[in-house]
Amino acid sequence: MKTVTIRLTMMTDNVKNFVSLVNRYPYDMDLRSGRYVVDAKSILGIFSIDLSRPITMSIYSDDCDDLLKELDSYIVKDGEENDKTFIRSSRPKFAVTVSNPVICFNSVRPDKDGLLPFTREDYSKKFGGNVNFNYQLNSSQVVERNNYGEELTESSTVDSYVTMAVNHEKLLTSWTKDSEVEQTIGVPFLCEVPVLKYIFGYTTKNIDKTHFFLTVTAEFVHPDADIAELSGRMTSLTDLVPAKK
Secondary structure, three states: EEEEEEEOOOOHHHHHHHHHHHHOOOOOOOEEEOOEEEEOHHHHHHHHOOOOOOEEEEOOOOHHHHHHOOOOEEOOOOOOOOOOOOOOOOOOOOEEEEEEEEEEOOOOOOOOOOOOOOOHHHHHOOEEEEEEEEEEEEEEEEEEEEEOOOOOEEEEEEEEEEEEEEEOEEEEEEEEEEEEEEEEEEEOOHHHHOOHHHHHHEEEEEEEEEEEEEEEEEOOOOOHHHHHHHOOOOOOHHHHHHOOO
16 A cells, blocks of 8 residues: 545646546545545545645555556645645735925914924924825735635725825825625535535625725824834834733
């Protein structure tokens, strides 16, 4: 008996070609996944086991080099046994970059001496002004995955320039995304087999409409204020809100 580790996918053609190949040989063969063992020559048997990870194949013959040669594309080579597939979240990911900011102050000093507001008292008066800056919004979202976990990502970029008043919220951009979500519900594996899938499961399609809005608010902060230390760098929520002891 010879034993090898192989990898199959949920793609019907992949399993069909494998079964067609092994059925050309007279040897008895089994596939083992976890504690389940199925006939390697049975399509239904193969679809009933977990195909997301490598499978152990047992060939009950010591003279099967001809078969092993043809199975080469299915056999997991040394160093591949620990390959893992990671599926990331399909929620959109966003990144906003602000550059070239220009700050314009309104005078709040009663003596009109021409000096810019610079004291903590000046800043506490919530004086007005404007801020000009460039910004770039990058968004990405996974729209499709294959059986190996490889992802097709849809990305978009928005570049613009804005002038806004301090202490007011401004809408930078908004957009709507339509997504078609297809979901198969039924008996695992069997609901993916042609013809049988209509008996052991059903497929639903839904259209998801998502609205996105990006707004910004500017506020003058005195250089000696505690929050000024966060200027110019990305800060996580855990840094802003200390953990409770």
